[in-house]
Amino acid sequence: MQCEDDINIDSPNQICDETILVDQDLYDSLTASDFTFINAKIIDDCLTIEIGASGCDGNTWGFNLVDSGAVAESSPEQRYLKFQLINEEDCLAYFERTMSFNLIPLQVNGSREIILHIEDLETLLYYKY
Numbered sequence: 001m002q003c004e005d006d007i008n009i010d011s012p013n014q015i016c017d018e019t020i021l022v023d024q025d026l027y028d029s030l031t032a033s034d035f036t037f038i039n040a041k042i043i044d045d046c047l048t049i050e051i052g053a054s055g056c057d058g059n060t061w062g063f064n065l066v067d068s069g070a071v072a073e074s075s076p077e078q079r080y081l082k083f084q085l086i087n088e089e090d091c092l093a094y095f096e097r098t099m100s101f102n103l104i105p106l107q108v109n110g111s112r113e114i115i116l117h118i119e120d121l122e123t124l125l126y127y128k129y
Helices: 024-029
Strands: 036-043 046-055 062-072 077-086 093-102 113-118 125-128
Touching: 024 062, 024 077, 036 125, 046 062, 046 077
Parallel strands: 077 113
Antiparallel strands: 036 046, 046 093, 062 077, 113 125
């Protein structure tokens, strides 16, 4: 039997919270609220980022992950990104949030792996696709 509403579990947009923006101008001018990276890992085509920051409850926070658009010609290729927390909560409590980003827009034709450099993240991330 087949359900009326099929779900495509292979679609990254259904499993990732956000899509990465590729925009040189935004990358160059990006400002972010203070936060701390807790963890970052790649699962399939999603980059999951866990952060901590002060706020009232963290439910109004906004997030962007912006790629510079530049690809370093190395083996494997490398891309440069900045994470942005948009936090207008004016409280001193500390909260943690986890979000994920669809990595497919960062894939490089003819390559099966890229290295991701995220500003202020101490580790490099290897995205294999």
